[in-house]
Amino acid sequence: MRRRISMLAGVAALGLTLAACGGGGETPAEDSNAQDASGNVGVFTWWADGSEKAGLDALVKVFGTDYPDVTFDNLAVAGGAGSQAKSVLAAQLKAGNPPDSFQAHAGAELQDYIDADQLEDLSSFYTDNDLTAQFPADLVDRLTVDGKIYSVPSNIHRANVVWANVEVLKKAGIDPEKPAEDLEGWFADMDKIKATGTIPLAVAGSWTQVQLFENILLASLGAEGYNGLWDGSTDWKGAEVTDAIKAYEKALSYTNTDRDSLSDWAPATQLVQDGAAAYNVMGDWAEAKFAQDGDKPGVDYVYFPTPGTEGVFDFLADSFTLPKGAPNPAGAKAWLTTIGSAEGQAAFNKVKGSIPANTTAKTDDFSEYQKSAIADFGQDTIVSSLAHGAAVPVAWLNDLSTAVSKFGGDKDIDTLQSSLGDIGEKFAK
Ligand code: GAL
Numbered sequence: 001m002r003r004r005i006s007m008l009a010g011v012a013a014l015g016l017t018l019a020a021c022g023g024g025g026e027t028p029a030e031d032s033n034a035q036d037a038s039g040n041v042g043v044f045t046w047w048a049d050g051s052e053k054a055g056l057d058a059l060v061k062v063f064g065t066d067y068p069d070v071t072f073d074n075l076a077v078a079g080g081a082g083s084q085a086k087s088v089l090a091a092q093l094k095a096g097n098p099p100d101s102f103q104a105h106a107g108a109e110l111q112d113y114i115d116a117d118q119l120e121d122l123s124s125f126y127t128d129n130d131l132t133a134q135f136p137a138d139l140v141d142r143l144t145v146d147g148k149i150y151s152v153p154s155n156i157h158r159a160n161v162v163w164a165n166v167e168v169l170k171k172a173g174i175d176p177e178k179p180a181e182d183l184e185g186w187f188a189d190m191d192k193i194k195a196t197g198t199i200p201l202a203v204a205g206s207w208t209q210v211q212l213f214e215n216i217l218l219a220s221l222g223a224e225g226y227n228g229l230w231d232g233s234t235d236w237k238g239a240e241v242t243d244a245i246k247a248y249e250k251a252l253s254y255t256n257t258d259r260d261s262l263s264d265w266a267p268a269t270q271l272v273q274d275g276a277a278a279y280n281v282m283g284d285w286a287e288a289k290f291a292q293d294g295d296k297p298g299v300d301y302v303y304f305p306t307p308g309t310e311g312v313f314d315f316l317a318d319s320f321t322l323p324k325g326a327p328n329p330a331g332a333k334a335w336l337t338t339i340g341s342a343e344g345q346a347a348f349n350k351v352k353g354s355i356p357a358n359t360t361a362k363t364d365d366f367s368e369y370q371k372s373a374i375a376d377f378g379q380d381t382i383v384s385s386l387a388h389g390a391a392v393p394v395a396w397l398n399d400l401s402t403a404v405s406k407f408g409g410d411k412d413i414d415t416l417q418s419s420l421g422d423i424g425e426k427f428a429k
Pocket of ligand 1: 049082317
C-alpha cells in the first residue's frame with residue numbers, strides 16, 4: 001500500500017523541485033548536514049499564540065544557541081489542533097511549495113504524508129544522532145514505516161485530562177481531591193454544579209467537541225473497545241457505541257450553550273480559570289496555560305484523568321519532518337537536531353505542558369502535573385488520540401468531525417451512529 005520511488009528517481013525528482021523553486025539547497029536532502037546549515041529555515045506549526053507560542057519560542061531560543069548562523073522563519077498558522085494549518089499545509093505541499101519542516105502528529109496522520117511520498121526518510125539522521133535509543137520504543141514504532149523513520153518527535157501530550165476549578169467544586173460540595181470514578185459519578189457531580197448556577201462543563205467548537213467525544217468513547221468502551229474502533233474489531237453500529245453516544249449527549253447537555261462560537265480550546269479553558277465553569281476536558285497543553293497565567297495546582301485548579309479512563313494514557317505526539325523538496329534541507333536538519341536533543345526537549349516541554357519524548361531530557365524542574373504525566377506514561381495503557389492525528393488518517397477525522405459537529409445541533413443518535421459506522425467501514429483497515 002505504501003508508495004515508494006526508487007532512490008535514483010527520488011534524487012532526480014528532488015533536483016527538479018529544487019531547481020524549480022530556486023531554493024538555496026544545491027545539495028540533496030540525504031547529503032545535507034546540520035553543521036553546514038545557514039540561511040533561513042521555515043518551520044510550519046499551529047503554535048501561533050498564547051502558551052503554545054511560548055513553547056515554540058523556548059525551542060527557538062535553544063535553536064538560536066545551537067545554530068547562530070541559521071535564521072528561524074516562523075510559518076505558524078493559528079488554530080488549535082491544526083484546525084486551519086493542516087489544510088493550508090496540504091495546499092502548499094500539493095503546489096510543490098513545502099516549508100523546510102512541518103509539524104505532524106505521530107501515528108496515522110504522519111502515515112498520510114508518508115503514503116503521499118511527501119517526506120524524506122530520516123533513518124540515517126537517527127543513526128548519525130544516535131536517536132533511536134533516546135525515544136520510547138512505542139513512539140519510535142509509531143514513527144516507523146517499513147523500517148524507515150520519517151520524523152523527529154518533540155513531545156508527548158495526554159488528551160484525557162479534566163481540568164477543574166477548585167472553588168467551583170467546593171461551592172457545590174464536591175471534594176476537589178476525590179474525582180468521580182466513572183461517567184455516571186461524574187454526571188452526578190455535574191448535577192450538583194448545575195444546581196449552583198455554574199456551567200458544569202466547558203467546551204469550545206469543532207475539534208474540542210471531537211476530543212470530548214473521544215474521551216467519552218474511551219470511558220464507555222474501555223481501552224480495548226476504543227482501540228477496536230480503529231481496526232474494525234469494535235462495531236461502530238453496536239449497542240456499546242449507542243451507549244457511548246448517549247453519554248456524549250448527556251455530557252453536551254452540561255456544556256456552555258455558546259460552545260460553537262468559542263473558536264478554540266483556550267477560551268473554554270479560560271471559563272474554568274475564571275470560575276465560570278467547573279470542568280474542561282483538554283489535552284495537557286492546558287497545563288501550560290494554567291501555569292503561564294499564574295494559577296496554582298491544588299489551590300486554583302486540579303486535574304485528573306477523565307472519569308472512567310484512569311490507568312489509560314490517551315496519547316499524541318507532535319513530530320517534525322523533512323519534506324521532500326524542502327528549500328533548505330541542511331537548515332531543516334539543524335532544526336531537527338535541536339528538537340531531538342535533550343536540551344531542546346527540556347526547554348520546550350517545560351513550557352508546553354507536555355513531557356519530553358527524549359527520555360534523556362532533564363525534567364527535575366518540571367511541574368507537578370508533568371511529573372505525574374511522566375509517571376503515568378510509564379505505567380498506563382497507551383491508546384492513540386482520535387482528535388490529534390494519532391488514531392486515524394486526516395480524511396477519516398474530517399468526516400467524523402463533520403458528523404460529531406452536526407450531532408451537536410440535532411442530537412440525532414441514530415444518524416450519528418450510522419454515519420460513524422459508514423465512515424468506519426470506509427476507512428478501517
Ligand atoms: C494538538 C497538538 C498540541 C497542541 C494542541 C492544541 O494537536 O499536538 O501540541 O498544539 O493541538 O493546539
